[in-house]
Amino acid sequence: MTVQETSTNSGAVRRFERAADWAIYALFIAIVLGLPLVVDDVFWLNRIAKYLVFGMLGIAIALSWGYAGILNLGQGLFFGLGAYMTAMSLKLMSATSLQQGSDKPVPDFMLWNAEPGAVTDLCCINKGSFLWIPFQAQWFGLAMAIVVPLIVAFILSSSIFRLRVSGVYVAIITLALVLLVRLLIIDAQPITNGFNGLTDLGWLTISGFEFDPYMVETYYVVAGSLSVVLLLGRWLVSTRAGLILQSTRDDPTRARYLGYDVAAYQIFFFTISAGIAGFAGLLYVVAAEFASPSFMDIGFSISMVVWAAVGGRNSLIGACIGAILINTVEATASETEIFKEAWKLIIGGVFIFVVLYMPNGLAGIARDLVARIQRKRVDEGTQTATAAANRRQA
Amino acid sequence: MTAALTIDGLTVDFGGFKAVDGFTTVVNEGELRVILGPNGAGKTTLMDLISGKTASTAGDVHLFGENITNRPEHIISRHGVGRKFQIPSVFRDLTVRQNLEVAASGDPGVFRNLRLHMAGEDRARVEDVIELTRLGPVLGTIAGELSHGQMQWLELGMLITQQAKVILLDEPTAGMTGAETFRTAEIINEMKGSHTILVVEHDMAFVREIAERITVMHMGKLLAEGPMERIETDPKVREAYLGSGGIH
Ligand SMILES: Nc1ncnc2c1ncn2[C@@H]1O[C@H](COP(=O)(O)OP(=O)(O)OP(=O)(O)O)[C@@H](O)[C@H]1O
Ligand SMILES: [Mg+2]
Numbered sequence: 001m002t003v004q005e006t007s008t009n010s011g012a013v014r015r016f017e018r019a020a021d022w023a024i025y026a027l028f029i030a031i032v033l034g035l036p037l038v039v040d041d042v043f044w045l046n047r048i049a050k051y052l053v054f055g056m057l058g059i060a061i062a063l064s065w066g067y068a069g070i071l072n073l074g075q076g077l078f079f080g081l082g083a084y085m086t087a088m089s090l091k092l093m094s095a096t097s098l099q100q101g102s103d104k105p106v107p108d109f110m111l112w113n114a115e116p117g118a119v120t121d122l123c124c125i126n127k128g129s130f131l132w133i134p135f136q137a138q139w140f141g142l143a144m145a146i147v148v149p150l151i152v153a154f155i156l157s158s159s160i161f162r163l164r165v166s167g168v169y170v171a172i173i174t175l176a177l178v179l180l181v182r183l184l185i186i187d188a189q190p191i192t193n194g195f196n197g198l199t200d201l202g203w204l205t206i207s208g209f210e211f212d213p214y215m216v217e218t219y220y221v222v223a224g225s226l227s228v229v230l231l232l233g234r235w236l237v238s239t240r241a242g243l244i245l246q247s248t249r250d251d252p253t254r255a256r257y258l259g260y261d262v263a264a265y266q267i268f269f270f271t272i273s274a275g276i277a278g279f280a281g282l283l284y285v286v287a288a289e290f291a292s293p294s295f296m297d298i299g300f301s302i303s304m305v306v307w308a309a310v311g312g313r314n315s316l317i318g319a320c321i322g323a324i325l326i327n328t329v330e331a332t333a334s335e336t337e338i339f340k341e342a343w344k345l346i347i348g349g350v351f352i353f354v355v356l357y358m359p360n361g362l363a364g365i366a367r368d369l370v371a372r373i374q375r376k377r378v379d380e381g382t383q384t385a386t387a388a389a390n391r392r393q394a
Numbered sequence: 395m396t397a398a399l400t401i402d403g404l405t406v407d408f409g410g411f412k413a414v415d416g417f418t419t420v421v422n423e424g425e426l427r428v429i430l431g432p433n434g435a436g437k438t439t440l441m442d443l444i445s446g447k448t449a450s451t452a453g454d455v456h457l458f459g460e461n462i463t464n465r466p467e468h469i470i471s472r473h474g475v476g477r478k479f480q481i482p483s484v485f486r487d488l489t490v491r492q493n494l495e496v497a498a499s500g501d502p503g504v505f506r507n508l509r510l511h512m513a514g515e516d517r518a519r520v521e522d523v524i525e526l527t528r529l530g531p532v533l534g535t536i537a538g539e540l541s542h543g544q545m546q547w548l549e550l551g552m553l554i555t556q557q558a559k560v561i562l563l564d565e566p567t568a569g570m571t572g573a574e575t576f577r578t579a580e581i582i583n584e585m586k587g588s589h590t591i592l593v594v595e596h597d598m599a600f601v602r603e604i605a606e607r608i609t610v611m612h613m614g615k616l617l618a619e620g621p622m623e624r625i626e627t628d629p630k631v632r633e634a635y636l637g638s639g640g641i642h
Contacts, residue, residue: 014534239509240507240508240511243488246485246488246492256466256468258556259499260502
C-alpha cells in the first residue's frame with residue numbers, strides 16, 4: 001500500500017469515528033430529552049433526574065481524571081458546596097422559614113439552636129447566621145453554587161499544582177479536604193443544622209414559575225442542563241487547550257519543554273471540573289429537596305470515581321452513561337433485600353474487573369466496536385477498488 | 395556572527411560534588427556543536443542546567459543576549475530552547491499528528507488555546523515537518539506504538555515544529571540501527587543553519603557525519619574545543635578517554 005493510500009484511509013477512519021461519536025452524543029441527548037414522552041410516572045422521572053445529575057458528576061470526573069490525569073477523590077466537596085449554597089436559598093423560601101415569628105425568613109433549626117432571648121432575625125439569631133442574609137435572594141444561592149466551588153477549586157489547585165504535587169498525593173489531599181469540610185459543616189450545627197442537613201426546602205422559582213420536583217418541567221431543567229454541560233465539555237476537550245491538557249497528562253516534562261505552563265492547564269481544568277460538580281449539586285437539591293453532609297462522605301466521592309471508571313474515564317459521555325447506568329441498576333436491585341446487601345460487593349468486583357481488564361470502560365468497548373465496523377468497511381472498499389482496477393486492466 | 399548561546403562559568407554543586415564546574419563556551423547562531431566526553435562527564439547535567447531542569451549554583455546562561463539562568467522550564471522554552479531527551483520523550487497516548495499539533499504552540503496560554511483549530515502558519519509548519527521526518531504513513535498511530543527510531547524522529551520533529559532557536563540533543567542516535575542513524579544524520583543536517591544545535595553524542599561515525607566544532611567535557615569542565623581533526627589528536631583528550639577506551 002502506498003503512503004498516499006494509507007493516509008487517505010486514516011482520514012476516512014477519523015471522519016467515520018467522528019461521525020460515530022457525534023451520533024452517540026445526539027442519540028444520548030435525544031433519549032434523555034425525549035424520555036418524558038415514554039415515561040409518564042413523575043416519581044420515576046424525578047428518580048431519573050437524580051441519576052442524570054450523577055451523570056453530570058461522571059463528566060466532571062472524566063474531565064479531571066481521564067483528560068487531565070488528576071484523580072480527585074474529593075469531588076463530593078464541590079458537589080456538596082453547590083448543594084448547600086442552593087439549599088440555603090431554597091430553605092429561606094420554604095413556608096416554615098416564614099412562620100418563625102419574624103417578618104423575614106429564618107430557618108426553623110436556627111431557632112432550636114438559638115440562645116434564649118436571641119432576636120429572631122438572620123442578623124443575630126446565632127453566631128454566624130448573618131452569613132445567610134444574602135441567600136434571601138435565590139439568584140445569589142444559585143450563583144454561589146457554582147462560584148464557591150470554582151473559587152475553592154482555584155485556590156486548592158493553584159497551591160497543589162504550582163508545587164507540582166501529582167498522582168496519589170493529589171488524591172490524598174482532596175480526600176482529606178472533603179473530610180475536613182464535612183466535619184466543619186457538621187460542627188457548625190447552629191447555621192448548617194449539622195448531621196441533619198438542610199431539609200424542608202422551598203421550590204426553585206424562576207420568574208414566578210415554581211419547579212415542583214415531581215413535575216416534568218423540573219426533569220427538563222435537569223436533562224437540558226446535562227445536555228448543555230455535556231456539549232460544552234465535549235467542545236472543551238476538542239479545543240487545542242484540551243489536547244494540550246492531555247499532553248500534560250502523558251508527559252508533563254515534555255509539555256513544559258514545549259513552552260506550556262503545565263500548572264496553568266491543570267488549574268484551569270480542575271477548576272472547571274469543580275464548577276460542573278457544583279452545578280450538579282445545585283440541580284440535585286432542586287430535584288431531591290435536601291442537602292446533607294453525606295454528600296461529602298468519602299464513600300460518595302469514591303462511588304463517582306467507580307461510575308466514571310466503569311463508563312470509561314477517557315470519555316465524557318462514557319463516564320456520564322456509566323454513572324446513570326450504575327445508579328439505575330442499583331436502584332432497581334435495591335428493591336430486593338438480598339441484592340441490597342450484595343450490591344456493594346458486586347460493584348466493588350465490577351470496579352476491580354474494569355480497572356484490571358477494561359481500562360477504557362464501556363466507552364472503550366464501544367470504540368473498539370466502531371473501529372472494527374470501520375475496518376471492515378475500509379477493507380470492503382479497498383477490495384471493490386482493487387477489483388475495479390483489475391477489471392480495467394483486463 | 396551573533397552568539398546564540400553564551401554559557402559563562404556555569405556550575406552546579408550537588409552537595410560538594412560539582413557535576414558541571416565553571417563551564418564556559420559560546421555557541422554561534424546557526425552553529426552545530428558536538429559535545430563529547432566520557433560517561434559521567436556532566437554532559438546531560440549541562441543540558442539540564444541550560445534548559446532549567448536543574449538550578450545552577452553559579453555562573454549564567456544567556457540566549458541571544460537575554461539572561462535565562464534558572465528560569466522555569468516553560469519560560470526558557472518560550473525564549474527558544476528546545477530539548478531532546480536521552481530517553482525519547484513524546485506524548486505516548488496521543489497520535490503522531492497530535493504530538494506535532496501540541497508542539498505547534500503559536501501561543502502557549504490556556505485561554506488563547508480555547509479554540510478548535512490551529513493558526514494557518516502552525517498547520518503549515520506541521521505539514522513541513524511531517525515531510526522532513528517522513529512520518530506521513532504513521533500520523534494516526536499512537537506514539538507509544540512507534541519503533542524506537544520513529545519515536546526519536548517524532549521528538550526531533552516536535553522540536554522543529556516548536557520553532558526552537560537553540561536545540562539541545564542528548565544522544566539522538568542511542569539504540570538506533572545503522573540505517574536509522576543515517577536517517578537521523580540526514581534530518582540533523584537539514585536542521586543545520588536554520589537552528590543552532592548542541593548535540594551530545596558517543597557514536598563517532600555519526601559525529602564525523604554532522605560535526606563542525608567539538609567541545610570536550612571532562613569531570614564537569616571544558617577540556618578542549620575546536621574542529622574534529624584537532625580534537626582527535628589532542629593529547630589531553632586522549633588521556634581523558636584512556637579510562638573509557640578512547641574515542642571510538
Ligand atoms: N541530581 C544529581 N545529584 C547528584 N549527582 C548527580 C545528579 N545528576 C547527575 N549527577 C552526577 O553528575 C555526574 C554527571 O552526570 P551526567 O548524567 O551529566 O553525565 P553524562 O556526561 O551525561 O554521562 P553519560 O555519557 O553517561 O550520559 C554523574 O556522576 C552523576 O552521577
Ligand atoms: Mg548523559
